[in-house]
Amino acid sequence: MDGMVEENGTAGNPGGDPLAHSPGDTNTSVVVTSVQSVIQANQQSVIQTPANIQPVQIQKGNVILVSKPNSVIQTTQGSLQTLQVVDAGSDDSLSNDDDSTRKRRDILTRRPSYRKILNDLGGGEIAVGRGESSSEVDTNEDSELSSHSIPSHYQTHTATVIPAGAIQIASQGETVQGLHTLTMTNATTAGGAIVQYAQGQDGQFFVPVVTQGGGIAGGPIIAEDQARKREMRLLKNREAARECRRKKKEYIKCLENRVAVLENQNKALIEELKSLKELYCQQKTD
């Protein structure tokens, strides 16, 4: 993270920059040269530096003393002016971090979800998401599927969710009449979870039955445990989402504060430059 050099008293932050210090930042790299600041004729630049710039590391909060005669930034008293180093990257997300992946996360970019990609492509017949379609097939790993006793006169079929989103239903035998098996190939569980639905003789679907690995469904204890786990997960995620939103708002506030500070500094520097130009022109005409 590059350091920002702030002149004492001129472009400072009267209210205090909340972003001025980041906990993890101990060293600030500042280019210290014998700066020969002049007002250029083309009025585009006010600072000239020698070709051989030597960067040195200084501790954050240290004060740089700049000899007055060569500087265009002048103070009214004393022959030296102080430049205090403050941290340009102030909040946590902008702090010094070598991890590129973390940086990527810090700029709040993510690749689109598969659902969004699918929607953009207009493909996929399975409506995923809450309440989007009556033909919705829940492919979530912990879908709310519970165990229930199935009448023995049901027939077994196999229903496979193929990538295009269609559901294939195949008869599996006559022993368990009316049981339909949905093989969720796009489920997150490896190999796909097998879901069985009981179907009545009139074709109506009844309650789902979960069987892992094609076995017989677990008892009510397993279903209870799964439901409890799901509740715990949802609760945790609920709190995590709250915290995430809070952090995001905080981050945005920090950025807004930073914009305000930099705008103030910019204004002050422009004013200073204007007055110095006037002074220079006045001395030139004398």
Added chain:
DNA sequence: CGACAGACGCGTCAAATACC
């Protein structure tokens, strides 16, 4: 006063990432 739009927060899902 009702309709409407926009902002906002929440819960949830899903994907990426961190961690063990």
Added chain:
DNA sequence: GGTATTTGACGCGTCTGTCG
């Protein structure tokens, strides 16, 4: 490799301001 955490995206409900 499996689990936990983080966070963008989505849908929903509520609140508030504006307009006819």
